[in-house]
Amino acid sequence: MNKSITGTALLVLLLALVPLAGSRYLIYLVTEIQIFALFALSFNLLLGYGGLISFGHAAWFSIGAYASAILLTTLGWPFLLAFPAAVAVTALAAALIGYFCVKLTEIYFSMLTLAFGQLVWAIAFKWVSVTGGDTGFIGVAVPEFLDSPVRFFYFSLCVVLLCATVLWVIVRSAYGMTLVATRENRNRAEFIGVNVRRVQLVAFTLAGTFAGVAGALFTVFNHSVFVETAWWSTSAEVMIMSILGGVGSFVGPVIGAAVLIFLDRTVTEYTQYWPSVMGVILLAVLFFMPTGIAGFLNRRRGGTRR
C-alpha cells in the first residue's frame, strides 16, 4: 500500500519534470500517452472490473471530442464552460445508450456496443455541416491559456490525474466491489439482492464519461477531430492497450497505453508496417503473457493478481 503510494508520487513528480527536458517531441508524446492512458483506464472499468466486453468505446471518446470542438468553435463557448459541458454531453449519451446495452450480455452486448459505436461513426461521417465529415473538424478554437504545448501538458496532467484518482476511489469503494461481484458471478450477485443491470449501467456511464474527458482533451491537443477516431478500430486499440498492460490491475491499462503509443511513434519512424508490429505484440501477449505486463511484473515480484 505504502509502496504503491510512494511509486505513484515518484511517477507524478517525474511526469511533472518532463517539460523541463526541453524536448518538444517528448512533451507531445507524454501528453498523448496521458490522454490515452485515461481512455484505457475508463475502458478497463468495464472490461477489467465489470467483465463487460464493449466494442464501441471509441464512441464516447469521439462524442467527447466532437462535443468539445463544436461547443468551443461553432458555438463559441468559453473553455471553462465548454469543457465540462462536453463531458456532460458524453455522460448523458453514455447513460442513454448504456441503458439499452446492459439489457444484453456476452456476445450480444459486444455486438450492440459495436452497433452503437458504428452509429456514432456514421453520424459523424455523414453530418458534414456539423462535424466536417470526412475532412474532419479542423481549426478548433483553443483558448489562449492552453495554446502552448507546455501549458497544455500541465493542464492535461492535472485533469488525467484527477480522473485517475476518482476512478481509483470508485474501484476501491463498495460500489467497485459490487461491480467485481457481478463480473465474478452474475447469478449469485443477483441472489444477494444486487441490481446487476443498474450496477453495470453506472459502470457504463462512468466509463463513457471518463472516455469523454479523454476525447475532449484530445481535441484541444490536436486542435482538430478526425472521423477515423470513431471507427471501430479505435475501440479495438483501447482494448489492446488494456490487455497489453493487464486488465487485472488498476495501472495495467496505463502501462499498456504508454507502451503502445511510445512504440507507435517510434516504430512509425522506421517503417510503415506498424500494424504488423502491433499484431505481433498482440499475439505475444495473448499466448505468452495473458495477464499483461502488469500481471507479469506482479508475478515476478511474487505478488498476487488483483
Place this chain on the structure above:
Amino acid sequence: MFDNPVLLFIQLMNGLSLGMNLFIISSGLTLILGVLRVLNFAHGAFFMLGGYVCFTLVGAFDMSPMGFWLAVIGSALALGALAWIIERLMLRHLYHRDHLYQLLFTYALVLLIGDLVKVGWGSSVLSVSFPPGLDGATNLGVAYYPSYRLLLCVIGVLVGLGLWYFVNRTRAGRLVRAARQDREMLESLGINVGRIYLWVFVAGSAIAGMGGALAAPAIALAPGMDAEIVVECFIIAIIGGLGSLGGAFLGSLILGLLNAFGVLLIPEFEIVLIYLMMVLVLLIRPWGLLGKPEAGYR
C-alpha cells in the same frame, strides 16, 4: 424518382446482387460464429486476401478461358489452407480461454493480413477483369443488366442451397449442428469436436476467400477494404441470427436492398439506417430474425 420503373428495377437488381455477394461471404462467418462462437474479425481480411489471390491467379492463368474460375477455386483453397495452419498452430490453443482472447487473436490477424496485402500487392487500387463472355449486359426485358452481377445472384443462391444441404442433410452437417448445440455432450459421445471446429473454421474461411475472388471483378481491390465488409457481415449475422444460414440469407437481402433503396430514399444517411437496424434487431430480438433464443434470452 419512383415514377421511373426502369430505375427502380435497376436498383432492385443492384440490391439483390449486392445482397447475394454479401451472403456468399457472410455464410462463412455465420458458420464459424454458430459453432466456434468466435467474433471473427479476420473474416473480412480473408475476404480481402481472397480477392488479391484471385488477382494473381487470374494473371497466372491468363490464356485459359476457364482462368477466372480456376482462380476462384484457387483462392478458396488458398484461404482454406491458411485457415488450417492458423487453427492448428494458434487458434485452437485459445478455445478454452475467454471470448475476448479469441476476438483479439482474430484482430491480430486483421493487422497482419492488412500489412501482408500491402507488402505483396502494394497500396494502389487493383482490379480484376470480368471473365470472358460475362463483360457485357443481359437483356432482362425491362432493362439491360451487367451479366456478371446477374451471375453473382445465381451463385449466391447455389452456395446457399449447397450449404443448406450440407448442414441439414449430411452426417458431417449433423455433427456441425450438434457441435453448435452442445459441445460437451458431443464430446462425451466420442466425437472429436476439435476436428469439427477445425473444419468449420477452414470451410468458413475458404468461403470468405471464394467470396473475395467472386467479388473481385465487381469491386476495386484496395488495402483496408476488409474493415467495412467485416462489420457488414456482423450486421448480417446479427440480423439473421447467430449461426442461422437462412437468417444470413435474409439478412444479406435486407442489407443489399436497404443499401440500394436507402440511397434513393435518404441519400447520405443510408449507412445510418443500416446501423440503426442492427441496433433495433438486437434490442427487440437479440437472437436475430430467424435464430433461436438461447438460455437467458427466452
